[in-house]
Amino acid sequence: MTPAEIALLAAWCAALSLFALAGGLLLSGIDRKLAAHMQARIGPPIRQPFIDTVKLLQKDTVVPANAIPWLFNAAPVVALVSSVLVLFYIPVGSTMPVLGAYGDLVLVMYLLTVPALALVAGGFASGSPYATVGAQREMVTMIAYEFPLAIVVIGVAWRLGAAGISHPFALQSIAANPVWSVTGPLGLAGVFILLVVLAAITPAELSRIPFDTQEAETELAGGLLVEYSGRNLAMFSLAQAAKTLVLAAIIVAVFFPWTLSSFLAMPPVVALAADLLFFLLKAVLVLFFAVTLVRVAMARFRINELVSFYWVYLSVIGLAGLLLLMADVIAGPLAGVGI
Amino acid sequence: MKLNALFNRSLWVYHFNSGSCNGCEIEIVATLTPRYDPERFGIRLVGSPRHADVMLVTGPVVHRMKDRLLRVYQQIPDPKIVMCIGACGISGGVFYESYNLDGPVDEVIPVDVYVPGCPPRPEAIIHGVVKALEKLERLQGVEA
Numbered sequence: 001m002t003p004a005e006i007a008l009l010a011a012w013c014a015a016l017s018l019f020a021l022a023g024g025l026l027l028s029g030i031d032r033k034l035a036a037h038m039q040a041r042i043g044p045p046i047r048q049p050f051i052d053t054v055k056l057l058q059k060d061t062v063v064p065a066n067a068i069p070w071l072f073n074a075a076p077v078v079a080l081v082s083s084v085l086v087l088f089y090i091p092v093g094s095t096m097p098v099l100g101a102y103g104d105l106v107l108v109m110y111l112l113t114v115p116a117l118a119l120v121a122g123g124f125a126s127g128s129p130y131a132t133v134g135a136q137r138e139m140v141t142m143i144a145y146e147f148p149l150a151i152v153v154i155g156v157a158w159r160l161g162a163a164g165i166s167h168p169f170a171l172q173s174i175a176a177n178p179v180w181s182v183t184g185p186l187g188l189a190g191v192f193i194l195l196v197v198l199a200a201i202t203p204a205e206l207s208r209i210p211f212d213t214q215e216a217e218t219e220l221a222g223g224l225l226v227e228y229s230g231r232n233l234a235m236f237s238l239a240q241a242a243k244t245l246v247l248a249a250i251i252v253a254v255f256f257p258w259t260l261s262s263f264l265a266m267p268p269v270v271a272l273a274a275d276l277l278f279f280l281l282k283a284v285l286v287l288f289f290a291v292t293l294v295r296v297a298m299a300r301f302r303i304n305e306l307v308s309f310y311w312v313y314l315s316v317i318g319l320a321g322l323l324l325l326m327a328d329v330i331a332g333p334l335a336g337v338g339i
Numbered sequence: 340m341k342l343n344a345l346f347n348r349s350l351w352v353y354h355f356n357s358g359s360c361n362g363c364e365i366e367i368v369a370t371l372t373p374r375y376d377p378e379r380f381g382i383r384l385v386g387s388p389r390h391a392d393v394m395l396v397t398g399p400v401v402h403r404m405k406d407r408l409l410r411v412y413q414q415i416p417d418p419k420i421v422m423c424i425g426a427c428g429i430s431g432g433v434f435y436e437s438y439n440l441d442g443p444v445d446e447v448i449p450v451d452v453y454v455p456g457c458p459p460r461p462e463a464i465i466h467g468v469v470k471a472l473e474k475l476e477r478l479q480g481v482e483a
Contacts, residue, residue: 041376048381055349060416062389222387229389229416
């Protein structure tokens with residue numbers, strides 16, 4: 001690469017990082033507003049997460065006496081950087097992933113575990129029994145939802161590969177060929193099931209009700225984050241916000257990759273803005289059904305219920321979706337649909 | 340300590356019971372219900388003193404709770420506000436001059452706002468928060 005290309009890449013990455021933070025905080029604000037309206041409240045203003053972040057930056061940052069200071073302070077930085085980093089590999093609106101040439105959906109899956117691991121490290125480094133219990137629960141949660149997540153990723157990419165699309169794990173080809181368009185009726189049912197499974201994993205990835213056992217405010221007083229304050233807590237909440245946007249972007253890219261500019265002809269600059277707005281709209285809709293609606297309607301699972309939910313029920317449902325996709329490939333040529 | 344006005348729009352509250360009869364607790368929880376909806380103003384109840392900006396203290400501070408109250412007060416990162424909810428915390432209330440009290444609250448930690456009542460109504464607690472905001476604004480005005 002020439003220096004000019006590297007500079008362009010760096011500029012794109014900087015712009016995307018800003019977008020990840022601002023967009024993530026905006027989505028969290030919309031989430032809080034919608035949840036409040038569903039509970040017959042007025043709710044905080046949409047810019048409330050921005051206000052919270054500014055406030056946390058004004059507060060003192062306390063490092064507890066029995067914490068491990070370097071790990072305690074490094075964990076929020078790692079969480080923030082890795083959450084933002086994931087967005088570089090995911091298409092946003094009509095812009096293809098900036099670093100798409102260097103990583104695919106499997107890398108995104110691995111990168112998604114890094115913020116959670118940073119939380120675990122920070123929790124253990126806090127030297128508080130609450131944070132330790134929270135960190136153990138976070139690890140259990142991670143182990144629980146990784147398998148259904150892998151089923152979704154493998155299922156979609158395998159179906160695209162069976163349809164003869166090259167590089168089925170690359171997010172560019174996933175976004176360019178909506179998985180709905182290559183399947184027959186059986187496959188449509190299978191893809192829908194995988195969508196439901198991915199939506200059910202989202203609250204656990206974001207540690208929201210009903211899967212927020214690791215933060216459990218009523219029992220663990222904030223769990224993993226119990227000792228964090230000020231700047232460190234602000235970094236964790238920014239990481240959380242960026243992760244919200246990233247997960248919405250993944251669901252949008254894998255299942256709803258359509259853009260406005262592919263239906264309507266418009267000049268490139270307008271198309272970029274329109275697609276970005278359309279992307280945010282899709283993200284809000286996805287998060288409303290996957291996170292907001294669920295967290296208002298449900299109470300928290302116990303940690304053992306959470307594990308059996310993911311390992312038993314969701315895995316079986318996901319495997320059923322995968323089987324439907326396989327049946328679709330086999331039945332496709334016979335029925336004259338699909339491939 | 341420099342504060343800007345956004346601080347006032349995001350007060351996170353931590354609740355400490357120093358030996359209260361639970362009357363004030365019920366009213367504090369009632370204040371957080373959808374009917375009063377303090378989240379409109381960014382007010383949230385948090386579980387950890389490390390996350391808190393405002394400490395609500397109820398109860399007359401019994402002997403056993405004095406050390407705990409001091410420790411929790413010190414665990415809250417600066418800047419912080421202390422609100423004393425209920426008659427017990429102000430004067431001892433019905434436990435006035437009891438052998439078992441180290442309180443009232445302002446003999447143990449500095450208090451910014453007193454909310455009288457036994458127990459105070461949610462409206463009174465919200466009024467107390469408004470007073471706390473006025474005090475914060477005054478501090479910001481002095482420092483600006």
